Amino acid sequence: MKNENVIYMYIKGDVLDIDKIIDDFSGYLYTIIQNAGSFAKEDIEEIISDTYLILWNNQYKLDLDKKLSSYLVGIVKNLIKQKYKVFNNNYENIESYEDILVTNEGLDVVIENNEVNRKIIELLNKIKQDDKEIFYEYYFYSRKIKEIAIENNISESKVKIILHRTRKKLRKELLKGGYSLNG
Amino acid sequence: MDRDSIERIRQMTKDKITVSNFQKDQNMSNKNRRLSIRKIASVACICLVLTSGIVFAKDIEEFIREKFHLGNGVQTAINNGYIEEVKSDYNMSECKIIDSNGNHLNNSDIGIKVDNFFIDNYNFSIDYNVKLDTSFVNVDKINNLRLGDIIITDNENRIIYTETNKENFEKFCDNKKLKYKYLEFNEAYLNTGLNNFIQDFNDSENIINLIYNIYLENEEFPKSEKINICFEKIEFEIKDTNGDLNKFIALGNWNINLEVPQKMINREEQEYEVVSCENENFEVYATKATDTGFELGIMISNIEKPTYPKELDEQKKEIYKNYSKVHKSNTINNNSNAKSLAVATVSSKDITQYYENSPFKSMYEDYYTKQYPIGNVRENFIYWFPKTDGNYIINSNGDKFFVTSYVGTKAKYSFIDENKFDYYTTFDMTKYDLTENVTAVIELYGEPVKIELEKIK
Numbered sequence: 282m283k284n285e286n287v288i289y290m291y292i293k294g295d296v297l298d299i300d301k302i303i304d305d306f307s308g309y310l311y312t313i314i315q316n317a318g319s320f321a322k323e324d325i326e327e328i329i330s331d332t333y334l335i336l337w338n339n340q341y342k343l344d345l346d347k348k349l350s351s352y353l354v355g356i357v358k359n360l361i362k363q364k365y366k367v368f369n370n371n372y373e374n375i376e377s378y379e380d381i382l383v384t385n386e387g388l389d390v391v392i393e394n395n396e397v398n399r400k401i402i403e404l405l406n407k408i409k410q411d412d413k414e415i416f417y418e419y420y421f422y423s424r425k426i427k428e429i430a431i432e433n434n435i436s437e438s439k440v441k442i443i444l445h446r447t448r449k450k451l452r453k454e455l456l457k458g459g460y461s462l463n464g
Numbered sequence: 465m466d467r468d469s470i471e472r473i474r475q476m477t478k479d480k481i482t483v484s485n486f487q488k489d490q491n492m493s494n495k496n497r498r499l500s501i502r503k504i505a506s507v508a509c510i511c512l513v514l515t516s517g518i519v520f521a522k523d524i525e526e527f528i529r530e531k532f533h534l535g536n537g538v539q540t541a542i543n544n545g546y547i548e549e550v551k552s553d554y555n556m557s558e559c560k561i562i563d564s565n566g567n568h569l570n571n572s573d574i575g576i577k578v579d580n581f582f583i584d585n586y587n588f589s590i591d592y593n594v595k596l597d598t599s600f601v602n603v604d605k606i607n608n609l610r611l612g613d614i615i616i617t618d619n620e621n622r623i624i625y626t627e628t629n630k631e632n633f634e635k636f637c638d639n640k641k642l643k644y645k646y647l648e649f650n651e652a653y654l655n656t657g658l659n660n661f662i663q664d665f666n667d668s669e670n671i672i673n674l675i676y677n678i679y680l681e682n683e684e685f686p687k688s689e690k691i692n693i694c695f696e697k698i699e700f701e702i703k704d705t706n707g708d709l710n711k712f713i714a715l716g717n718w719n720i721n722l723e724v725p726q727k728m729i730n731r732e733e734q735e736y737e738v739v740s741c742e743n744e745n746f747e748v749y750a751t752k753a754t755d756t757g758f759e760l761g762i763m764i765s766n767i768e769k770p771t772y773p774k775e776l777d778e779q780k781k782e783i784y785k786n787y788s789k790v791h792k793s794n795t796i797n798n799n800s801n802a803k804s805l806a807v808a809t810v811s812s813k814d815i816t817q818y819y820e821n822s823p824f825k826s827m828y829e830d831y832y833t834k835q836y837p838i839g840n841v842r843e844n845f846i847y848w849f850p851k852t853d854g855n856y857i858i859n860s861n862g863d864k865f866f867v868t869s870y871v872g873t874k875a876k877y878s879f880i881d882e883n884k885f886d887y888y889t890t891f892d893m894t895k896y897d898l899t900e901n902v903t904a905v906i907e908l909y910g911e912p913v914k915i916e917l918e919k920i921k
Contacts, residue, residue, distance in 0.1 A: 299481065303474050309607055311465040312608065313608075316608070326476065330480055333473075333480075338484060348604075401483045402483060417482050
């Protein structure tokens with residue numbers, strides 16, 4: 282019997298093939314979270330993307346012969362419990378949203394980590410589309426400067442300048458907003 | 465789940481990974497970001513860090529071994545032997561396999577056994593192995609699995625957990641000559657909850673490892689000496705070759721008996737007394753360490769219960785108008801004939817973001833600070849506030865223990881009247897972590913209050 286779910290089947294180049302993982306597991310995780318409690322759709326999507334982020338950040342420590350689903354289920358269950366526990370503890374005190382039509386379903390337990398991230402994403406959405414695409418190719422797809430230059434038909438120095446300019450702009454805007462990139 | 469949803473998840477994931485890599489890049493002096501996953505041959509220490517450092521598990525082997533996922537307290541107890549291994553054969557049953565339309569497809573043998581379990585005051589967790597025949601299904605195709613029509617009782621015929629319909633329940637009670645009434649819970653017919661999940665698959669033997677975490681809130685499990693688990697069906701959710709999920713039921717009969725070890729019957733506790741407290745309005749009424757946690761109960765007086773401002777009440781309509789998404793709910797009740805209803809929901813993120821940018825920001829902050837005066841709960845509503853450690857206990861070795869985060873614990877967090885607050889919580893410090901003296905640090909409106917405690921001999 283072929284082990285389709287094993288991690289080494291989800292490697293592309295040197296990193297996890299996150300697109301394939303999203304395609305193969307999102308429905309599965311969606312069902313788990315839906316069965317676990319009453320979360321709004323946006324919160325479920327948030328939990329799932331946080332799950333993939335955790336997996337990505339720890340990809341170098343995974344046992345390649347193990348099933349990917351084991352890791353994903355463990356991560357998502359912990360995330361759900363984090364949200365579910367606080368919700369349960371304080372349900373009796375959430376008077377603000379007692380109305381049947383407006384329900385506060387789920388609490389974002391990763392807010393404290395995502396505040397800076399959210400600000401960066403907000404800033405990235407304001408920069409030029411071409412520059413943003415290059416930024417994502419470097420930081421998301423982990424492409425080398427040379428590869429990005431060839432793909433976009435521009436010089437390597439132009440790629441470096443765009444990245445440098447974008448980083449500088451992000452740092453400046455973050456500092457202005459009182460955020461720090463250092464931990 | 466629709467395609468749009470997957471694409472939103474893809475974009476969110478892409479954003480988060482990009483930003484995470486960017487942050488690491490900025491913080492790393494050596495830009496060696498392109499580590500190859502293939503170079504890492506063996507499992508190393510894993511720290512499930514969500515960008516800025518929340519640790520979910522100490523190391524990967526522990527993470528995988530952490531069967532029940534009930535937090536550090538339970539894991540410490542298990543690591544110190546607070547778990548009962550069960551040596552038994554599989555309980556086999558020849559089953560009728562039925563599809564979602566009620567059609568009988570074929571017969572198949574399914575075996576179940578309990579590998580290990582533990583019981584503490586608020587949890588009864590069971591680690592099952594479910595052995596399936598490959599002629600029915602290969603385990604890696606199983607998306608979800610649940611034991612149906614299950615009744616768990618003890619040697620005194622107390623009902624520990626049940627999930628079945630009224631007819632089956634009454635038939636069970638008649639057979640055993642028990643006088644319980646369906647859904648009328650009492651101290652012998654427990655109102656327990658359940659979290660269950662598939663922990664692992666074993667392809668070569670076609671076995672699924674299934675975890676059942678049965679829990680009570682604010683009341684304790686009785687001192688059962690023997691446990692009986694019986695159920696008559698298993699519900700499967702199986703992925704077909706197109707990736708669609710289909711439901712099947714296996715009808716059979718399984719009966720499993722467990723002997724509870726003395727340490728889980730007696731469940732000895734260690735109490736502490738208060739040596740000093742930095743706030744005279746704190747009255748500590750409970751301090752006890754168990755195998756799986758440390759319970760602390762405090763009555764806080766002279767604390768103002770806030771009134772929800774009328775202005776914020778009026779904002780609710782505004783939020784609903786601008787942010788709510790109407791969707792169909794299938795969870796209104798369990799009646800299979802119920803029609804799905806349209807339910808409007810607003811996500812927590814939309815609500816908090818709305819207030820961050822509204823003229824009612826400080827009114828909102830003031831209300832939630834007073835409404836959630838203890839610990840860092842208010843940070844879930846006011847994420848722009850400076851982050852704090854929250855509540856914790858520290859022992860003489862300098863080990864810090866935080867509030868546990870699973871449902872099976874005793875907890876209170878509410879105003880008793882206009883100026884008294886009852887706070888009861890469980891930390892993940894266990895009997896195995898104790899020192900003669902420990903210090904509890906409880907945050908009141910964001911400011912730490914120290915309580916020094918000494919072991920009672």
